[in-house]
Amino acid sequence: MKVSDAIETIVTSYGDINLVARGLEVDAGELAKATAEPDTAEAIALALLRKYNVTAPVVVIEEVAPEVAPDTTE
Amino acid sequence: MAIPAKVLPGFSTSLWMQSAATPTPLTTANLSVWLAQVTTIVGTVANGTGTAGVAVPVEAIPAFGMDDAMANFSVAGSRQSDKMPAQAAPTSLTITAAWNPADAALLQIRSDAYSGVVDRTFVIAAVEGTNTVAYAFNGRVGQFQIDAQPGAESKCTFTVHPRGNQYGWSNN
Numbered sequence: 001m002k003v004s005d006a007i008e009t010i011v012t013s014y015g016d017i018n019l020v021a022r023g024l025e026v027d028a029g030e031l032a033k034a035t036a037e038p039d040t041a042e043a044i045a046l047a048l049l050r051k052y053n054v055t056a057p058v059v060v061i062e063e064v065a066p067e068v069a070p071d072t073t074e
Numbered sequence: 075m076a077i078p079a080k081v082l083p084g085f086s087t088s089l090w091m092q093s094a095a096t097p098t099p100l101t102t103a104n105l106s107v108w109l110a111q112v113t114t115i116v117g118t119v120a121n122g123t124g125t126a127g128v129a130v131p132v133e134a135i136p137a138f139g140m141d142d143a144m145a146n147f148s149v150a151g152s153r154q155s156d157k158m159p160a161q162a163a164p165t166s167l168t169i170t171a172a173w174n175p176a177d178a179a180l181l182q183i184r185s186d187a188y189s190g191v192v193d194r195t196f197v198i199a200a201v202e203g204t205n206t207v208a209y210a211f212n213g214r215v216g217q218f219q220i221d222a223q224p225g226a227e228s229k230c231t232f233t234v235h236p237r238g239n240q241y242g243w244s245n246n
Contacts, residue, residue, distance in 0.1 A: 011101060011103050012101055013103070014099070014101055015239060016239035017102045017103055039108055039109050040107055041101065041106075041107050041111070044106055
């Protein structure tokens with residue numbers, strides 16, 4: 001679902017907007033770029049979408065080969 | 075929505091409502107928006123009046139919030155049971171006002187009570203100096219009684235039943 005459509009759904013709702021936001025799945029990348037004016041219904045909707053569409057930061061794990069201990073046996 | 079982190083020492087509270095006969099109540103998200111939403115009812119100035127709002131001449135603001143609701147679970151053999159908070163209904167506001175048959179707000183509330191299906195946005199405004207903290211909610215009027223005993227001034231009593239989940243805090 002597009003973020004703008006999700007915001008519109010929340011803003012026009014007369015129900016529990018936490019519950020509404022919980023059921024809306026939006027693109028994480030689009031959500032990260034979305035902005036809204038403060039003290040507007042859109043800002044409230046955006047905050048709720050971000051609350052329930054948590055995106056985990058990408059963590060790159062580099063595989064490092066263990067150092068081999070020098071062979072001291074003769 | 076989060077309650078504004080502002081303490082108003084010595085504040086006074088007042089009740090406001092949308093003035094139209096068949097109003098369009100604010101949506102849930104807009105109940106938390108001060109500019110252009112809640113201000114249309116309570117105005118932008120403390121104790122002012124919005125273009126689409128009217129003050130309700132109440133004696134006092136009753137307690138508001140939510141009722142208590144819980145489910146009781148018990149485990150065989152356990153000495154105590156467990157109380158789990160469950161879906162709690164919003165608290166109804168039973169309000170007393172001096173009955174004035176010429177007051178537009180009270181006449182509108184009486185009309186709403188006769189109908190029973192008019193959703194209207196109400197705002198409880200707490201004001202201290204120029205600071206206003208507003209609690210806005212949508213509700214219906216479910217009772218309206220006029221008490222015209224000869225020994226005291228005429229009073230009217232009505233109950234506002236808030237709609238579930240439809241509330242919001244805002245401030246200026």
